[in-house]
Amino acid sequence: MASALTSEIPGADPAWHRRHDHPYFKESHYKLQRFVREYVDREIAPNVEEWERNAEVPEAAFKRHASLGFLAASAFPIPKEYVKGVTLPAGLSVDEWDEFHDAIIIDEMARCACLGTIWGINGGATVGGPPPRPLWVATAEGKISCSSSAWTATSLSLFGSDVAGLTTIAKKTPDGKHYVLSGEKKWVTQGRWATHGLVAARTGPAGAKGISVFIVPLDNEKISKRKIENSGVSSSGSTYMEFDEILVPAENLLGKENQGFEIIMSTFAHERLWVGITALRLGRVAYEDSYRYALKRETFGKPLFENQVIRQKFSRMANLLEPTQAYVEELVYRSVRLPSLDFSPLAAMLKVQAAHNLEKISRETQQVFGGLGYSRQGQGQRVEQISRDVRVLVVSGGSEEILLDMIAKQQRKLAHL
Ligand SMILES: Cc1cc2nc3c(=O)[nH]c(=O)nc-3n(C[C@H](O)[C@H](O)[C@H](O)COP(=O)(O)OP(=O)(O)OC[C@H]3O[C@@H](n4cnc5c(N)ncnc54)[C@H](O)[C@@H]3O)c2cc1C
Known part of the structure; x- marks a missing residue:
């Protein structure tokens, strides 16, 4: 059985990495997790600072991303008949691809800790429409294929x-x-x-x-x-x-x-799942960096982590991360099994909660870093970047006020009350 590449810091990675009896995660999921983690650590994360400074992801990086199959894999659920013959990440076949592979890519990509790059290299790469319109899918060469046309x-x-x-x-x-x-x-x-x-x-x-x-x-x-x-x-x-x-x-x-309203709405459920998973992972990144820092930074003669008040911060943050992880896994499973009307308020709940959690975690992890959490260079750099990105996760993909209202209205409607 393949194992996951996982952090030694408790809470920095989801528990399924170490739990091989997990009902949702199979051999191919572990294989994909390793593949994406190595790719992000080697080719994405070391560059995000420069790309963010230059305000663009270089075309070569985008093409490389596409050549590994990430753009083709970003359609959800993956349109198997249109991506036959396309190489998917980790060399997985289209037939074995499922909703948890999709979730693993979202999760592991967010480990680069830079929302700009996540959006810049993979955002909106696939478009499509209901039958008889074909789905227009990004191919391995970074093109969108549709009938005879080839588009970037x-x-x-x-x-x-x-x-x-x-x-x-x-x-x-x-x-x-x-x-x-x-x-x-x-x-x-x-x-x-x-x-x-x-x-x-x-x-x-x-x-x-x-x-x-x-x-x-x-x-x-x-x-x-x-x-x-x-x-x-x-x-x-x-x-x-x-x-x-x-x-x-x-x-x-x-x-x-x-009839475009339905098309627009159909994109939102997965986008909200995406925000939930991304916000959760950004929270874990901030948590991991600040945890490492708290173990080694000494004030008043002892490491920060030796103070009860600092340890409590980590427990409180873990209390935000782990229930959300459980909810993410449940929703990923349900995402292809529930009618969209039933699924959409659940995805909206995740989106609102995960973004809200990230706002809190961003604040607390910056606090652990002290001044370093406010600097664009140094050990607190990723936490500082997240603090500038977090607000857009609260606003886009359905703003908090709109979603909270939609959740209550839709659930009442579904209950026929
Ligand atoms: C960096 C960035 C990238 C983006 N990328 C894209 C993209 O690629 N594609 C795309 O389509 N969109 C994109 N968006 C747009 C994003 O989806 C919108 O910003 C979001 O939907 C909110 O719309 P708005 O900004 O017009 O706010 P408004 O609609 O003007 O709302 C302002 C505030 O009022 C609240 N509000 C609005 N109406 C009500 C009401 N009736 N009751 C109570 N509260 C209310 C909202 O929740 C919000 O907090 C992006 C936004 C940003 C900031």
């Missing part, structure tokens, strides 16, 4: 909290061959280098039943792009875009006209 990876361009109230407009031309699209979008992740965007626009009446989704080529002089400076996520390519009456071929409509 794409990004998303959607909306704020109020999806149904979005203001980007698309009108069909009289000959029916194109849509004319106008509007704007703030924070298009990867927008600075993506060749195509998944754009939601109003094509019908106000509300959820008047929205369509388009695959839009972004190399167009009528699209203006401006870099956005955020607190963190510098290497994610965050962009402000304006669409000034651009022509989009009618065949680039994803699914059916005015």
Whole structure:
């Protein structure tokens, strides 16, 4: 049986790494975990500081990431019929790939401790639509394949909290061959280098039943792009875009006209699971770094860890991490077994809780590091980076206030009360 690569610091890694009788994790999961951990430690983590400073992930790194199968594997659930013949990470076959392989990639990628790079190298790489539209999947060469076309990876361009109230407009031309699209979008992740965007626009009446989704080529002089400076996520390519009456071929409509709301909503459940797993792992990274520091930093003649008040901080943080881990594993299992309406409030709960936990852990681990937790260099550097990235996990993928309300409403509806 393969074993996991795991940390010796208690709480720095999930318990399944050391538990070979775990019902969810099989031989291929351990194999994948080792593969991704070695890759992140060797090729990603040592570079994130430079990539974040340069505000981009180099193309060579992106291509390498794609060549190992990470982009193809980012579709969820993996569309087995479209990725036949594609090499998946660790050389696993499409037929053995399951929802826990997906979760392991998300978890291990987040160990690079830099949300900007996680988004910059893998965010929004796969787009798709309901039948009869094919799924457009990133191949090993870093291209998106769809019928005969070959495209480089794409990004998303959607909306704020109020999806149904979005203001980007698309009108069909009289000959029916194109849509004319106008509007704007703030924070298009990867927008600075993506060749195509998944754009939601109003094509019908106000509300959820008047929205369509388009695959839009972004190399167009009528699209203006401006870099956005955020607190963190510098290497994610965050962009402000304006669409000034651009022509989009009618065949680039994803699914059916005015039925885009469902497509948008279908992406959210996995995105929220993704946020949950990522926030949990970023919390573990901050926990591990500060734990190591507390063991060796001496004040008043003894290591920080020898103080009861410091040890309590670690226990409190572990109390946030471990129940969330159990919930993550439960939800990953359910993600392909529950109807999406039942699953979506559960994923939203995870997203809200894990992001909230990370806010607390970020604060406490910075506190353990003292001044070093506020410095971009040195031992507290990863904790400092996380402190700049954490807020966007609370806001994006469904902001806290919106999700908490949605959870209560949807659960009442499901209970027919
Ligand atoms: C760095 C970054 C990258 C991003 N990348 C992408 C991307 O690639 N693709 C993409 O589509 N989006 C992206 N986003 C956008 C993100 O999804 C939105 O910021 C998020 O959905 C919140 O929308 P908003 O910023 O318009 O806030 P608003 O909708 O203006 O809301 C502001 C605040 O008010 C709260 N609020 C809103 N309405 C209500 C209400 N009725 N009751 C109570 N509270 C309310 C919200 O929770 C929020 O806290 C990104 C954002 C950032 C910061």
